[in-house]
Amino acid sequence: MPVVILCQGIQYPPFQFSATNETLRNVKIVPLEFRLKASPHELNPLTYLNTEYVLIVPDSTRVSRRVLQQMAIAATTFPSQGIAVGVTNSRLICQKVKWNYVDWTLQYIKDSGKLCDAINGQHVLLLKTSLLKTLPQPFALPFPESLYLQTTVRNIKIQIVDGKFGAGRSVLKSPAAKQKATKIAREARISLYKQLGVKMVIREDSRVHWFGCKRDTQRCFPSVQGTPSYILSGRNTPPCCRRNIRRTATHVLRTLLQAGVRCWLETTSLLGAVVRGDILPWAEYAEIGIHASDVSRVSLLQRGGADSEGFIWERATKGHYYRVAYSATNSIYALVLPFTAKNGTMWPADWVMAHQKEFPERHLHPLAQIQFGGHQAPAPNDARAFLDLKLGNSAVEKCNKLGPKFLYP
DSSP states (O other): OOOEEEEESSOSSOOOOTTTOOOOGGEEEESOOOOTTHHHHHHEEEEEEEGHHHEOOSSSSEOOHHHHHHHHHHHSSSTTSSEEETTOOOOOEEEEEEEETTTTEEEEEEESSEEESEEEEEEEEEEEEEHHTTTSSSTTTSSSSSHHHHHTTTTTOEEEEEEEEESOOOOOSSSSHHHHHHHHHHHHHHHHHHHHTTTTOOOSSEEEEESSSSSSOOSSOOSSSSSSSSHHTTTTOOOEEEEEEEHHHHHHHHHHHHTTTTTEHHHHHHHHHHHHHOOOOTOOOOOEEEGGGGGGOHHHHHOOOOOOSOEEEEEEESSSOOEEEEEEEEEOEEEEEEEEEEEEEESSOOOOOOTTOOEEEGSSSEEEEEEEEEEEEEEEEEEEEHHHHHOOOTTTHHHHHGGGGGGGO
16 A cells, blocks of 8 residues: 655654565655755655545554444445544544635534534544645645645545544653644644635634634725625625724724714614615725814824724814824724704715715714614714715615625625
């Protein structure tokens, strides 16, 4: 049986092979690192797989002939599936994987069956080589997590069969070695998620792990010129960015209301509140309207700078409106848009935005309350009529039908 050993770099210390051992002539060590002198053929580990099936085993595994025969029978019976068997006392968890490309989200769901998208727990895997060769990077780290993401996209299932393989002595003997291996796996996972654009992972126990932007990092998308880059990629706003927009809008509303400012959700944010009770899934910022005469009530609007919670308040360089950024590093923001009352009409106070226009003052007398991102927020008293005025007739219905094309045609 040919044996191919994959390792990240040139193996060190080197394996002590015996030149007289006939079995070891079938062993090939393949480093996965980039080598300038290597040909594309040599850098591809699939080059070295010439058998019909591949048995993928973890370190220090003892193969049982009887269990291997069981796996071979299952593999020939179900040639479009992978076949998995646990190692000694490892507990295998069958998982369903939901990869939501549009929302940058990866979800794992525990399944009680034996036909899985992915398997958690130490196990041996038997696959047809032809299936492996349909995957872009079957041996990318962290393995086998990256492998199962690739098979899931191609609807290749993994079947757990009864039986166990044995385990030899542990390769990671010391706590330091185990800690190092855990760190390497974590760094590889972060790198993989960055390549795939995974910003949020929901585990089987419903815990949420974030891999997107934070307060001390830059936001996940570049400056918007016309249409945001994520919409051109067929995606919504990254969930971490949406969360930070929501936090910024909530903070700004709370600050304004505490200062006695008359404020309300403006056009795109109001549309999100009516349609979803939250910001729109593709929103690039939040919009909040205020009475221009109330600007003097908020010192931060006049002097700018960072507040006690790290949000950055600044006046726009062009026009009499304001922007509040999530932090000095993360430029996710909410807009504060002053309107001036004249003869029963609210007019933009010396600033111009594409979808913003004047509206009757009666929409603000009295202000209503609407659900927005888990909180109640002030809003015009007839939200649908207000949105029809700003965005055209049947704005809510068109938004539900067109999605982001409604605002970014």
